[in-house]
Amino acid sequence: MATESSNFSVPSIDITPYVADGTAEERAAVARAIDDACRTVGFMQILGHGIPDAVIAGLAEAMDAFFALDLETKKTYKTPPKINRGYSPPKSESLSLSLGVESANRMNDFFEAFNVGAARSDYPGVELPADDYAENVWPEVAGFREKVEAYYAEAKRVAETMTVIFADALGLPEGFYDAYTGHSLDVMRMNNYALPPGRIQLDGDLIGMGEHTDYGIVTVLWADQVKGLQVLGTDGSWNDVSPADDALLINLGDVTARWTNDQWMSTLHRVKPPIVDGTIERRRSAAYFHDGDIDALITTMPHLIDDAHPNRYPEPITVGEHIRAKLAGSRAGKRNDTAGAEKDRVLAARG
Numbered sequence: 001m002a003t004e005s006s007n008f009s010v011p012s013i014d015i016t017p018y019v020a021d022g023t024a025e026e027r028a029a030v031a032r033a034i035d036d037a038c039r040t041v042g043f044m045q046i047l048g049h050g051i052p053d054a055v056i057a058g059l060a061e062a063m064d065a066f067f068a069l070d071l072e073t074k075k076t077y078k079t080p081p082k083i084n085r086g087y088s089p090p091k092s093e094s095l096s097l098s099l100g101v102e103s104a105n106r107m108n109d110f111f112e113a114f115n116v117g118a119a120r121s122d123y124p125g126v127e128l129p130a131d132d133y134a135e136n137v138w139p140e141v142a143g144f145r146e147k148v149e150a151y152y153a154e155a156k157r158v159a160e161t162m163t164v165i166f167a168d169a170l171g172l173p174e175g176f177y178d179a180y181t182g183h184s185l186d187v188m189r190m191n192n193y194a195l196p197p198g199r200i201q202l203d204g205d206l207i208g209m210g211e212h213t214d215y216g217i218v219t220v221l222w223a224d225q226v227k228g229l230q231v232l233g234t235d236g237s238w239n240d241v242s243p244a245d246d247a248l249l250i251n252l253g254d255v256t257a258r259w260t261n262d263q264w265m266s267t268l269h270r271v272k273p274p275i276v277d278g279t280i281e282r283r284r285s286a287a288y289f290h291d292g293d294i295d296a297l298i299t300t301m302p303h304l305i306d307d308a309h310p311n312r313y314p315e316p317i318t319v320g321e322h323i324r325a326k327l328a329g330s331r332a333g334k335r336n337d338t339a340g341a342e343k344d345r346v347l348a349a350r351g
């Protein structure tokens with residue numbers, strides 16, 4: 001399998017003209033850069049997002065305080081599997097404890113997470129399914145809720161700003177996304193790639209989070225600068241990506257790939273946290289998934305269908321149906337790849 005390609009790079013784009021009052025020309029230049037990044041990489045670094053340093057520092061403090069709790073305490077914040085909220089322990093935990101030697105097999109995910117998201121009570125007056133729009137659980141950790149909510153609100157704003165840019169970049173009417181995101185099924189997953197020292201011995205490469213594409217419209221990703229995130233290039237190479245100082249990573253999900261007839265890319269990525277002296281070097285990230293309304297119907301954009309690009313998604317699908325199909329695949333232990341181009345690319349990468 002190819003590693004690191006000299007052709008691969010994640011563009012850095014300053015979105016200040018959309019966050020503050022930019023001129024029409026400045027905005028058009030940003031939209032062109034975003035369009036190019038979305039067509040060729042599907043990942044980008046954004047600067048000028050406007051999230052105050054103190055809010056980002058607060059998120060990191062809240063995560064540190066929660067993940068430092070002992071495992072039994074953290075497990076009291078688990079929710080039933082159908083509810084994507086609260087604490088999610090490492091999948092490999094029981095195996096690594098009982099067997100000592102862990103297979104580095106890619107179905108094992110060595111990370112713990114805490115999820116928060118949009119709840120039914122956030123959208124009074126809208127009839128929404130209680131399991132999908134579940135209420136949050138908040139741990140008894142001083143300041144956790146306030147700090148996480150402050151960052152969540154900023155990440156939501158950045159995700160919505162990205163869709164404003166997307167509308168311009170795709171030549172869509174202003175406000176196009178509003179009709180699909182008024183009660184968006186957003187979730188933020190705070191990830192902690194760490195296991196206590198001595199817990200694992202591996203018989204091969206460790207995969208922290210298996211290769212996958214994200215499900216929704218767009219993901220806003222905050223991450224440490226500890227290496228680990230790898231992104232698949234169009235030539236089949238896996239490439240290390242770390243956020244630059246003050247940058248956030250943005251990547252597209254499958255809803256956008258469907259909508260744009262795969263002209264914009266929902267790119268495969270995975271996390272391989274570094275191993276130092278047999279222990280995972282701790283790495284943290286927080287992925288804010290902006291998925292769209294559960295009942296939003298995603299129909300391939302007609303202006304992105306032509307002779308060179310026949311419609312790859314002739315069956316419109318709702319965001320809810322699409323997410324259910326993805327979850328069914330991952331729960332059955334199937335690899336979480338999508339149809340079409342993405343699948344071809346992952347198979348090519350396997351060599």
Ligand SMILES: O=C(O)CCC(=O)C(=O)O
Nearest residue numbers: 189191223229271285287
């Ligand atoms: O930890 C990372 O950098 C990426 C996390 C990710 O891909 C996800 O949560 O979907």
Ligand SMILES: [Fe+2]
Nearest residue numbers: 213214269287
């Ligand atoms: Fe992801």
